[in-house]
Amino acid sequence: MSGKTYKIAVIPGDGTGPEVTAEAVKVLKKTSELFNFKLDMDNYDWGGERYMATGNVLPEDAVETLKKYDSILLGAIGHPKVKPGILEKGILLKLRFDLDQYINLRPVKLYPGVETPLKDKTPEDIDYVVVRENTGDLYSGIGGISMKGTPNEVAVQSMVYNRFQVERCLRYSFDLVHKRHSEKSRWRGLGESDVKNGKIGQLTLCGKTNVLTYVYDLWERAFYEVAKEYPQVKTDYCHVDATCMWMVKNPNWFDVIVTGNMFGDIITDLGAITQGGMGIAAGGNINPKGVSMFEPIGGSAPKYTGLGVINPLAAICSGAMLLNELGEKKAADSIENSVMFVTGKKMKSMAAGKMGYSTSQVGYLVVENLKK
Numbered sequence: 001m002s003g004k005t006y007k008i009a010v011i012p013g014d015g016t017g018p019e020v021t022a023e024a025v026k027v028l029k030k031t032s033e034l035f036n037f038k039l040d041m042d043n044y045d046w047g048g049e050r051y052m053a054t055g056n057v058l059p060e061d062a063v064e065t066l067k068k069y070d071s072i073l074l075g076a077i078g079h080p081k082v083k084p085g086i087l088e089k090g091i092l093l094k095l096r097f098d099l100d101q102y103i104n105l106r107p108v109k110l111y112p113g114v115e116t117p118l119k120d121k122t123p124e125d126i127d128y129v130v131v132r133e134n135t136g137d138l139y140s141g142i143g144g145i146s147m148k149g150t151p152n153e154v155a156v157q158s159m160v161y162n163r164f165q166v167e168r169c170l171r172y173s174f175d176l177v178h179k180r181h182s183e184k185s186r187w188r189g190l191g192e193s194d195v196k197n198g199k200i201g202q203l204t205l206c207g208k209t210n211v212l213t214y215v216y217d218l219w220e221r222a223f224y225e226v227a228k229e230y231p232q233v234k235t236d237y238c239h240v241d242a243t244c245m246w247m248v249k250n251p252n253w254f255d256v257i258v259t260g261n262m263f264g265d266i267i268t269d270l271g272a273i274t275q276g277g278m279g280i281a282a283g284g285n286i287n288p289k290g291v292s293m294f295e296p297i298g299g300s301a302p303k304y305t306g307l308g309v310i311n312p313l314a315a316i317c318s319g320a321m322l323l324n325e326l327g328e329k330k331a332a333d334s335i336e337n338s339v340m341f342v343t344g345k346k347m348k349s350m351a352a353g354k355m356g357y358s359t360s361q362v363g364y365l366v367v368e369n370l371k372k
């Protein structure tokens with residue numbers, strides 16, 4: 001419909017990254033035909049193999065190169081032959097930071113037919129979004145180690161946040177509650193009195209104000225101050241440990257959760273397993289005014305490389321999130337609907353090797369069931 005052309009950088013990455021990315025690209029191309037826009041895609045071979053061959057994690061102009069694109073699709077970064085941290089910090093975290101992708105958006109949604117380890121929970125119960133702040137916290141790289149290798153060695157890694165980082169992330173999250181409920185009805189967890197008070201949805205701040213009395217004090221004060229600008233959003237607070245408990249016991253309590261980078265990393269793996277595992281969990285590193293990067297939240301799963309057994313749905317759903325961010329909402333919805341048909345009616349399991357189909361067959365199933 002839009003008739004636009006979008007320039008997309010594709011970074012398939014390591015391990016099974018290229019296999020799942022190929023399926024996502026297949027689905028995106030078909031969607032672009034159906035919905036009448038163009039995708040102009042370029043591949044970049046950045047990852048473990050290139051690092052081992054050249055000694056460089058990224059070319060010098062990588063960030064400048066990516067800034068010329070409308071969006072980025074990433075497979076997975078992480079290679080068993082490369083020491084942990086080199087590729088993760090040198091590629092993934094570097095791109096997140098240098099492109100200022102300050103939001104890590106991770107929907108936790110149980111699709112029809114997908115098995116969850118949560119007893120008696122259905123798609124009705126598990127449908128929320130985690131907004132993970134993506135630039136600060138323990139990921140800032142501030143700290144050091146002294147007297148290394150001696151009995152007295154000391155290591156420090158600091159949890160760092162400034163007000164600006166926190167506020168922009170909170171505003172994004174409050175806006176997201178509005179966006180989620182502008183088209184749909186209100187959030188299902190609201191009580192009668194909330195509805196009377198005009199509430200449409202809920203934002204939960206996940207923190208640790210009982211121990212991290214500096215960093216999460218800043219978050220908490222900012223949260224309630226920014227909340228005044230969003231009277232229709234019900235505010236809620238949960239410590240991170242309790243958040244984990246409720247994500248298992250009562251996931252239906254959540255609508256949008258906002259949290260810092262480290263807690264967000266941890267709780268979204270928990271969220272992913274409740275929605276069927278790494279085969280299906282998608283995410284986006286978003287700079288609302290810049291270039292965003294979409295990736296499955298799981299890793300490169302090297303032991304499955306080349307076998308054609310890995311689940312491509314997380315990558316395919318990341319592609320849907322990419323289109324949504326570009327404004328091609330109908331195309332994004334059509335991918336999600338097709339995925340829900342495929343999980344509900346076709347696939348046996350979300351687990352690698354147990355899907356009842358190969359990686360590329362799952363890709364074709366999604367392509368075949370795309371509807372305009």
Ligand code: IPM
Binds near residue numbers: 092297
């Ligand atoms: C994630 C990953 C990364 C993170 C690693 C690979 C650096 O776990 O995207 O959740 O910690 O952010």
Ligand code: MN
Binds near residue numbers: 265266269
């Ligand atoms: Mn993680």
